[in-house]
Amino acid sequence: MQGVVKRYGNAVALDYVDLAIYEGEIVGLLGPNGAGKTTLIQTMTGMVPIERGTIKLFGQSNNPFTHANKEKLGLVTQEITVYDELTAKENLQFFAGVYGLKGSERKERVQEALAFVGLAEYADKVPTKFSGGMKRRLNIACALTHRPKLLIMDEPTVGIDPQSRNHILESVKKLQEQGTTILYTTHYMEEVQEIASRVVIMDQGQMIKGGTVDQLIQSIQHEERIHIDVADTSLLPVEQLQSIAGVMHVDVAGTRVTVISTAGSGNVDRILSLVKEYTGVLGIQTENPDLEDVFLTLTGKQLRDGGGEA
Ligand SMILES: Nc1ncnc2c1ncn2[C@@H]1O[C@H](COP(=O)(O)OP(=O)(O)OP(=O)(O)O)[C@@H](O)[C@H]1O
Ligand SMILES: [Mg+2]
16 A cells, blocks of 8 residues: 545545555554554455555556455454354355355365364354354454455454454464465554564554564663552652653553653653652562553554553
8 A cells, every 4th residue: 555545524544554565474553443444454455445545456556456356355354244143154155155165165165264263163053142252253264265365354352252362363373374464453462462573553544653573662672661659649740750851651550650761861760759759659660661662652542442542
């Protein structure tokens, strides 16, 4: 995608977005609520038209959304899009049929996809009887029967149990080993750190930064994270902390204030003395940055679920 712009009324959902995905990669797309991740996916699959820019799919830029190209795509939507009236197997048969699979091949692929997501035993059950995790896995299977070259997953692990989550992450890695290219959208840093070959960070319709997890962390290596447990967080001088030179972010949660600051600048002392003037300090801990900090530094926002302005 190059220079892609998409507006809804006056709101800019995609603001001159550039993104390249290379064969064999798992690209982790990170962004808070409303960043434009789903819109990005909808434009790259031809579901919504763009106003400016170009999209090239499998090397084809002139008319990228041909039938042949769409057949090479698999899309796992953010909202679960399976039919409640159909059994797991019938759902897969339907989606396989849409992709043109017929007869014994369709039958085999349906079995294969069900087994792949660990639902073989539930083939004849309807999804209304499934747990959230099982529904998610069925939703994923629906995108796999036609063996797509590029699999696009829009937050496939939201609201599910850890076991299903691990199963999904393992499956994604397995698909990559089998040659599938994957775009994986999520709010969860740990997932990206675990599976992505490359990460792109998006906020307010713009691509902010990209690279491997290591490269991104390296780019803020000169920062440190300071956790201070205090007696009363309501007394904290948050604004004064924020105005200390080198302080990039202050976050209060529970009994703890977390500050991201330039490392080795004497800021730990400065921050600690200031906090002590207002409330008792119960404990302090400093840490090297991780991907969550990269995100905070770049966007000023938390990435966790429902995270808006921090
Ligand atoms: N159909 C639509 N009509 C109007 N505005 C829309 C529509 N779809 C998306 N938007 C707006 O575009 C922006 C990007 O939304 P989008 O759903 O792409 O974000 P997202 O990164 O997928 O967020 P989330 O993490 O919550 O799924 C938001 O401001 C949203 O309100
Ligand atoms: Mg979305």
